[in-house]
Amino acid sequence: MRPAADRLAELLGHLLPGPLPVRVRAWDGSRAGPADAPLVMLRSPDALRRLLWQPGELGLAEAYVTGDLDIDGDLADALSHAGRAIRDRPWVRPRPAALAAAAALAVRLGAAGPPPRRPDGRARLTGTLHSASRDRAAISHHYDLSNDFYALLLDESMAYSCAYWTRPDDPAYTLADAQRDKLELICRKLGLRAGDRLLDVGCGWGSLTVHAAREHKVRVTAVTLSRAQRDFVAERAVREGVDDLVDVRLRHWRHIDGGGYDAAAAVEMGEHVG
Missing domain, CATH: 3.40.50.150 (Vaccinia Virus protein VP39)
Incomplete structure (x- = not known):
């Protein structure tokens, strides 16, 4: 069976142009990516599942908060490095065939399935996005903490x-x-x-x-x-x-x-x- 890190690199290759912006260590111990890049550790397929269900900053943050994903070294440096690497590349919308191939790889990696359990303490917001009532609940949850x-x-x-x-x-x-x-x-x-x-x-x-x-x-x-x-x-x-x-x-x-x-x-x- 191919190492999980190799399949992760292939999956990301369908979605992001160019080589991996970070070095990845998967849950089976395998690694992929540039040797001189920050090391991102995925402790379980749930890390990838969170990113698939919530692409972008929220999925990444929840994977980090729950411990499904971690960084070896300075978190700010790793995020800055990855951000620069992605920002400097021209973005091209993935073709349907690439999305299908990425989905198949996600299934084989064990990342397909229902959304993972949300972290404790996350706001449970209802109503229309940016309605006055929803905004009020979101602000209260965040800023009335203490x-x-x-x-x-x-x-x-x-x-x-x-x-x-x-x-x-x-x-x-x-x-x-x-x-x-x-x-x-x-x-x-x-x-x-x-x-x-x-x-x-x-x-x-x-x-x-x-x-x-x-x-x-x-x-x-x-x-x-x-x-x-x-x-x-x-x-x-x-x-x-x-x-x-x-x-x-x-x-x-x-x-x-x-x-x-x-x-x-x-x-x-x-x-x-x-």
């Missing part, structure tokens, strides 16, 4: 988005500094002036809301679907002395009433909008 939990992961600004590194070679320059520089860059791009009205959609834990109110003296309407975030921002505004400038609302962005805003921001919430 403010204390997110405080363990984030810097003191509680900014939950990419930072803007203006002095990366300065050893004294921290993530908190880069987040402040990001918030100030946004305010400059918006051209905020004292007395302006800013709408902060998907305000998170209020990093932009509080920064704009404190540093630029603007009146901010902050909107979130997370009760934990809403309460945190309201308390933070009081603590930082800008509660007279901040109005935080528990509301879907589609249901924002009023108008007359001078500027609006939605920092890295595109994945929630759809």
